[in-house]
Amino acid sequence: MSALMKEQMDLLPDNDEARWQAVLEKDARSNGQFVFAVSSTGVYCRPSCPARRPLRKNVSFFQSADEAEHAGFRACLRCRPRAANAIEPQVELARRVCRLLMENDGEPITLAALSEKTGVSSFHLQRTFKSVMGITPRRYAESCRVEKFKQSVRQGEPITSAIYEAGYGSSSRLYEQSSGQLGMTPATYGKGGRGAVINYATAATSLGHLLVAATSKGVCAVMLGDSDESLAAMLLREFPAAEIRHDDEPLRSAIAAVVSHVESKTPHLELPLDIQATAFQRQVWEQLRAIPYGQTHSYGAVAKNMGQEKAVRAVARACATNPVALVIPCHRVIREDKSLGGYRWGLERKRKLLEAEAKHVK
Numbered sequence: 001m002s003a004l005m006k007e008q009m010d011l012l013p014d015n016d017e018a019r020w021q022a023v024l025e026k027d028a029r030s031n032g033q034f035v036f037a038v039s040s041t042g043v044y045c046r047p048s049c050p051a052r053r054p055l056r057k058n059v060s061f062f063q064s065a066d067e068a069e070h071a072g073f074r075a076c077l078r079c080r081p082r083a084a085n086a087i088e089p090q091v092e093l094a095r096r097v098c099r100l101l102m103e104n105d106g107e108p109i110t111l112a113a114l115s116e117k118t119g120v121s122s123f124h125l126q127r128t129f130k131s132v133m134g135i136t137p138r139r140y141a142e143s144c145r146v147e148k149f150k151q152s153v154r155q156g157e158p159i160t161s162a163i164y165e166a167g168y169g170s171s172s173r174l175y176e177q178s179s180g181q182l183g184m185t186p187a188t189y190g191k192g193g194r195g196a197v198i199n200y201a202t203a204a205t206s207l208g209h210l211l212v213a214a215t216s217k218g219v220c221a222v223m224l225g226d227s228d229e230s231l232a233a234m235l236l237r238e239f240p241a242a243e244i245r246h247d248d249e250p251l252r253s254a255i256a257a258v259v260s261h262v263e264s265k266t267p268h269l270e271l272p273l274d275i276q277a278t279a280f281q282r283q284v285w286e287q288l289r290a291i292p293y294g295q296t297h298s299y300g301a302v303a304k305n306m307g308q309e310k311a312v313r314a315v316a317r318a319c320a321t322n323p324v325a326l327v328i329p330c331h332r333v334i335r336e337d338k339s340l341g342g343y344r345w346g347l348e349r350k351r352k353l354l355e356a357e358a359k360h361v362k
Contacts, residue, residue, distance in 0.1 A: 018313075019061050022047045024336050025300055025312045035062050035081050037073040044068035049079035053337070090310075093118060094132035097125065101141045111137060131310050139279045196242040200235055201251040202228045205262045207349045211235060212255045213244075218272035219254055222324040224345040238323075261326055262353075264360040267293040275323050280311075284318035291332045294361030296354065298336045320344055332357075 022030040030047040037044035038054045044062065045051065062068040065075065065082045075081050096118055101109065114137060115122040129137050198220060200213035211231035213221040221238060225231045236244060248255070254271055261269040277285065287302050299319070303311045319330040320342060331350045335341045343350035 016061055019047070020056060020059065021316070021335070021341075022313070023059070024053060026050065027312060028310070035065055035068050036060070037062060037068050037071065042073055043076050044073040044081060045076040046079045046081040049076055049081075051076070051078055090128050090132055093120065093125070094129050097129050097137055098140065101137065102144055109141065131308060135278075135280045143278050196239070197245065198235070198239055198242050199245045199247045199250050200232070201246070201248040201255045202231060203255050203259050205259055207262055207345075207352060210255070210258060210262065212251055212258055214251060214254060215274045217274035219324055219327065220274045222258060222327055224325055224349055258326060264356045267357075267360065269327055271324075271327050273324060273327065280314060281318045281321065284315050285322065285328045288319070288322075288328050288330055288333065291329060294357040296332050296334050299333055299341070300336055302333060316342070326353075 019030070019034055019036065021027075023036050026048045028048040032046075035044045035046055037060050038058050039060065040054065040058045044065070060071075062071065062073075068081075069075070097114055100114060100117055111122045111126060115125050118125060120128075126136060129140075135143075196215060198213050198215055200211055200221070202212075203210045207224055209225050209228055209231055211221065211223040211225070211228070211234075212219060213223075213235055221235060223231050223234060225234070232244075232246070257266070257269060257271060260266045283306055284302065287297075287305055291297050297305075299312050299315045300309070303309055303315045306315075308314075315333075319333050322328045322330040322344070325331075325345055331343060331353045333341065334354075340347050340350050340354075
């Protein structure tokens with residue numbers, strides 16, 4: 001299964017950190033997948049329980065109500081976790097649609113056909129799928145097709161064959177989508193990025209080492225790390241077949257702008273970008289760029305602003321896959337309880353960024 005499909009279908013938390021995040025967000029999609037127990041009260045609840053959240057140190061997780069009760073906990077009378085032991089019907093419907101779209105072998109499938117196969121109205125299907133997945137079935141199907149093309153060329157399939165196997169009637173249809181989702185033309189992607197020229201430069205900052213990389217179209221990566229060598233190695237992993245050049249000259253103004261921003265000398269950072277993104281990622285990143293300097297939003301608030309309140313974890317994943325740190329300020333998104341949450345470049349850097357921005361605004 002592709003990374004995109006995993007990102008959009010894996011709605012269920014798979015570790016205690018993710019489960020705790022689901023509990024903080026009262027995420028109904030996780031109901032039936034686990035329960036959380038509170039040692040100070042002796043009660044266990046489903047993730048969406050409306051009760052006040054306990055301290056993290058008092059919480060443990062169990063796969064089922066039976067396990068929690070075997071450990072000595074009793075069911076919450078407010079959320080009735082035993083009655084919530086099944087996956088939410090909205091989530092199950094979204095999963096059925098995802099499976100239908102992925103199993104369709106690249107052939108177009110209409111909303112009416114999905115409605116017939118699932119036994120629900122087109123209107124209800126569209127609304128439910130978008131509320132759970134963050135995008136429409138059509139957008140999801142387009143993403144699946146692009147991902148299928150990418151998988152085929154990675155496995156050595158000829159470009160023409162990969163295009164038609166992914167369900168495109170012609171190469172022009174894929175080219176229409178390639179700018180936003182491939183980040184390069186299909187032919188270039190089919191060569192593993194071979195032929196693309198990426199220049200990069202590094203600089204020392206108060207947050208550690210900084211790397212900025214760009215194609216002829218715009219900045220494609222902004223990274224933070226502990227050494228120039230580790231950042232360069234990371235860039236090579238991101239673009240294994242591209243021609244990577246360490247050249248400060250073409251990036252002089254871009255890296256100066258990012259450094260100035262890091263050191264809180266210029267609050268606004270506007271650079272031309274050349275980055276890959278799914279339709280949903282683009283929506284999230286646009287919301288992040290709208291967060292004012294010195295302020296923070298919760299993952300839930302970002303999802304709500306997009307009109308997709310249930311897509312909180314999908315928002316968190318979009319933040320985690322942001323390729324241009326600072327330019328798209330994913331560090332300004334925190335958890336509902338005001339804790340920092342995650343950050344690809346380290347929580348200490350996130351803390352320093354937020355403190356510096358808040359101090360600058362004051």
